Amino acid sequence: MAAPQISPSILSADFARLADEVAAVSGAADWVHVDVMDNHFVPNLTLGLPVVQSLLKHSALPLDCHLMIEDPDRWAPQYAEAGAGSVTIHAEAAKAPIRTLRAIRAAGARAGLGINPATPVEPYEDLLGEIDMLLLMTVEPGFGGQKFLDVVLPKIRRARRMIKGRELNVWLQVDGGVSAETIERCAEAGADVFVAGSAVYGADDPAEAVRRLRAQAER
Ligand code: DX5
Numbered sequence: 691m692a693a694p695q696i697s698p699s700i701l702s703a704d705f706a707r708l709a710d711e712v713a714a715v716s717g718a719a720d721w722v723h724v725d726v727m728d729n730h731f732v733p734n735l736t737l738g739l740p741v742v743q744s745l746l747k748h749s750a751l752p753l754d755c756h757l758m759i760e761d762p763d764r765w766a767p768q769y770a771e772a773g774a775g776s777v778t779i780h781a782e783a784a785k786a787p788i789r790t791l792r793a794i795r796a797a798g799a800r801a802g803l804g805i806n807p808a809t810p811v812e813p814y815e816d817l818l819g820e821i822d823m824l825l826l827m828t829v830e831p832g833f834g835g836q837k838f839l840d841v842v843l844p845k846i847r848r849a850r851r852m853i854k855g856r857e858l859n860v861w862l863q864v865d866g867g868v869s870a871e872t873i874e875r876c877a878e879a880g881a882d883v884f885v886a887g888s889a890v891y892g893a894d895d896p897a898e899a900v901r902r903l904r905a906q907a908e909r
Pocket residue numbers: 699700701702723725756829830831832833834835836865866867868885886887888889
């Protein structure tokens with residue numbers, strides 16, 4: 691399993707000061723998690739490709755783009771071509787996931803597959819060779835600040851076993867309700883990339899919050 695990585699979600703940051711908010715975690719975090727929502731796949735609207743293109747010019751950290759959109763097959767490769775370090779599409783939304791994941795990789799980004807809390811991971815086992823990261827949602831997607839869903843923990847364990855069984859180097863990301871209270875449970879279950887929005891940007895010192903989360907995940 692890879693060393694724990696922390697990916698602060700700017701969904702909980704001040705959208706009018708995004709470059710500063712990204713700079714605030716640049717010395718402490720591994721990635722910046724960017725939640726793209728289209729008000730169709732999820733009931734919320736955030737930002738899209740133009741904002742990501744601008745952020746890329748101002749971020750010292752690679753962008754971890756999480757596409758919660760209805761048509762990822764059309765859009766995901768463009769995020770990779772723009773320079774995102776990682777692009778995650780949702781299994782529930784993609785109509786041609788293998789083609790899209792391959793296009794993301796071909797454009798030089800890490801390819802991620804996202805799975806909602808109620809979506810089983812087993813049907814995607816054969817796709818593990820096509821991805822660099824599996825994202826398991828630990829809240830229903832759409833909003834920051836929700837309560838961590840413990841019901842997903844057994845799926846994290848099963849996913850880790852699947853990855854290990856195939857001897858693949860696929861990162862296992864958890865997203866939603868990850869905090870000082872829940873990160874150890876996620877790490878123990880087998881997650882190694884931790885998205886945290888409110889736990890980082892709701893803190894007085896976001897960089898310190900990232901360092902604390904990392905220390906807890908390393909225990
Ligand atoms: C929710 C997003 C998350 C969100 C997490 O749909 O995918 O990335 O920002 O926020 P917290 O950490 O506050 O649950």
